[in-house]
Amino acid sequence: MAPTYAGDKIHARIAGLGIYVPDNILTSAELAGRLGVSEEWITSRVNIHERHIAVGQSTSDLGAAAAQRAMADAGISPSDVNLLIVATETPDRLVPSTACIIQDRLGLVNAAAFDLNAACSGFVYALTVGSQFIASGACQNVLVVGAEVLSPFADWSDEQTCILFGDGAGAAVLQPAGPESGILAWNLGADGSGKDILTILAGGSQMPITHQAIDEKLHLAKMNGQEVFIFAMRKVPAVTEQTLAAVGLSIENVDLFVPHQANSHIIEAITRRLGLAPEKVMMNLERYGNVAAASIPIALHEARETGRIKPGDIVVLVGFGAGLTWGAVVLRW
Amino acid sequence: MSTIEKLREVILKMKKKNITAADLKPEARFLQDLSFDSQDQTEMLVLAEEAFGITVDFQEVKNMTNIAAAVEYIDKKMGK
Numbered sequence: 001m002a003p004t005y006a007g008d009k010i011h012a013r014i015a016g017l018g019i020y021v022p023d024n025i026l027t028s029a030e031l032a033g034r035l036g037v038s039e040e041w042i043t044s045r046v047n048i049h050e051r052h053i054a055v056g057q058s059t060s061d062l063g064a065a066a067a068q069r070a071m072a073d074a075g076i077s078p079s080d081v082n083l084l085i086v087a088t089e090t091p092d093r094l095v096p097s098t099a100c101i102i103q104d105r106l107g108l109v110n111a112a113a114f115d116l117n118a119a120c121s122g123f124v125y126a127l128t129v130g131s132q133f134i135a136s137g138a139c140q141n142v143l144v145v146g147a148e149v150l151s152p153f154a155d156w157s158d159e160q161t162c163i164l165f166g167d168g169a170g171a172a173v174l175q176p177a178g179p180e181s182g183i184l185a186w187n188l189g190a191d192g193s194g195k196d197i198l199t200i201l202a203g204g205s206q207m208p209i210t211h212q213a214i215d216e217k218l219h220l221a222k223m224n225g226q227e228v229f230i231f232a233m234r235k236v237p238a239v240t241e242q243t244l245a246a247v248g249l250s251i252e253n254v255d256l257f258v259p260h261q262a263n264s265h266i267i268e269a270i271t272r273r274l275g276l277a278p279e280k281v282m283m284n285l286e287r288y289g290n291v292a293a294a295s296i297p298i299a300l301h302e303a304r305e306t307g308r309i310k311p312g313d314i315v316v317l318v319g320f321g322a323g324l325t326w327g328a329v330v331l332r333w
Numbered sequence: 334m335s336t337i338e339k340l341r342e343v344i345l346k347m348k349k350k351n352i353t354a355a356d357l358k359p360e361a362r363f364l365q366d367l368s369f370d371s372q373d374q375t376e377m378l379v380l381a382e383e384a385f386g387i388t389v390d391f392q393e394v395k396n397m398t399n400i401a402a403a404v405e406y407i408d409k410k411m412g413k
Contacts, residue, residue, distance in 0.1 A: 229372060230391060233379040269376045272348060 006246040011182030012131035012142070014331070016076070016173035017301045018069025020062050021052040021166075028122045028163070035159045042163045047264035051166030051289030058092045060101040062169035063147030066297070067106060070143065070171035078106050081173075082139035084113040085130055087122030087146045087293040089322065091115055092152060094204075099197065102122055102145065111143070118190075119198070120260045120321025122146055122293030123170070127317070128186045129155030130174045131329075142174040146293035149270055153200055155220040164263060165221070166289030170297020181312075185246040185330045187239050194324035197227040229323075232266045235326050237273045237316055243328040244316065254280060255313035255333075256303055261285035261295035282308065292321065309333050336385075336404045336413075343380045349373065361400035366399075377403075387412055 028042040043049060045310045054062065065085055071078065086099040093101075099113035104205050118125035123146035132140035147169035154162040176182075201223050202213035213219055236259065244250055259267050264285065271281050282299045291298060296317050303309050313333045320326040341357045344367075363369040368377060369377070374397070378389045381403070389412035397403055 226371065226391070227376060229375055230379060233376060234382070265372050269347075269372070271378060272346065272376075 002187065004187040004242055004246045006185035008131070008135040009179070010135045010137060010185070011179060011184065012134035012174040013177030013182030014057065014172045015175040016070045016072070016074025017171070017297065017304060018066045018071070018073055019168065019170045019294075019298050019301045020065035020069065020160050021168040021298070022054040022062065023131055023214050024053050024055045025050050025159055026053045031163060032157070035162075037159055038190065045263075046163055047199055047286050048163065048166075048289045049286045052168055054167040055149045055226070057149065059088050059090050059147045059149045059169075060092045060098050060105065062167065063098060063145045063171070064102045064105045065089070066147065066169035066171040066294075067102060067143055067145050068172050071106075074141075074173035074175070076141055076173060078108050080141045081108045081111040081143045083130065083142045084108055084111045085126040085142070085144050086113075086115045087118065087126040087144070088115060088148055089117055089122065089292055090148045098147070099145075118293075118319070118321075118325045118327065119323055120262065120290070120292045120295065121188075121319035121323070121325040121327045123296045124186075124317055124319035125188055125325070126170065126293075127174070127183070127329055128188055128327060131183045131186070134174050140175065143171060144174060145169060145171040146295075146297050148292045148294050150221070150290075150292060153219070153221045155217055160225065161221060161223050164290045166291050168288055168291040168294045168298055170294050170301055172297055172300075181332045183329050183331050185243050186328065187243040187246075188327045189235075189239070189325070191324045194227070194231060197231070197324060198223045198322035223227055223232075228262070229269075231324055232262065232320050232326045233269055235324075236270050236310050236320050239328045240274060240316055240318055243330050247330060249314060249330065251275060253314050254316050256280055256282055256309055256315045257318070258282040258296055258299050258303060258315060259318045260289065261299055262290055262320070266295065271275045290332035293319075336407050336411075337400065339384055340381060340400065340404060340407065343384050344377055346380065347373065347376060357400055358400055359404065362399045363397070381407060387411060
């Protein structure tokens, strides 16, 4: 069974948050026009009204801007950061990591830096990995970034998938906290037998980019939406309950549930299954689309900015996506 | 509790507008009578997995049209 853990003596808390999204907005009305469908066709399917699309900016540009804001929010300087983890499925380059590019951009001279690819679960994975460096006492400031420029990997002629994606970044600074607050429990898991459910086939060592691969659009994201829905429904509620139970909590104790912003149908179905009141569920995908590893920090940041989280609240973050991967963290804010 | 009674509970938990237990007769068709789309049907079946302790093979339920067919499928999976 995939690990659930709640034994850290030193908890990691989120000491700062920051987000960055490109200025350029693509509305569903405009996208509908390009695809030859109605705006309502898009919004009734996914409840996404607009998404930000990067123009001339890469994942590191978005991630660095979000990271800078998170550091300012936490009141730390670049030299304070001991570790930078960038969760992304759309790195600037295959080599080196986007984390190294951001490390250079921000002058994180004292930080180790690496990328982590767990797709839409990436931010929860990275937060968990970072928390373990805090728990061990090895690091005092871990910078966790979820950043994506998905737009170049969307098939803009496939109305089933391109309506979903957006570009953006969110970042969090982790610092040590007392035993009562911060990340109380986590769960990470994977099921690689679902590797073909959501994938970009070409561009890696298995299928290098060729003219033929491009002609067949194999360098773009392919998704089986129904399989993703089945996986999310089977996994997310169970993982949420399991992670809460690890610290003696149940769904009634949750003040805010922040799921990966995949699409509104998935989130609503999960919410119903968990028996959560809609006001306890953070949803903002109507303005950002599905931003993969960036969706949870963008939603969490908005929740904090709009007063939906107060100190002492139990907050649950749950990611799920390609891999297949999933992850949950239970935090006391 | 019979399979259909339990399935009714599952469907009512989905809180679909305007659906009451009385609507969930064996002959009620998902698409035409209950206004289910494919995601609603998938949601119902995943919830049924948990409620009945079964694993649904979604290839096998592609052409499932009404409540009676769902009950029959669930009973088969439960070895009834």
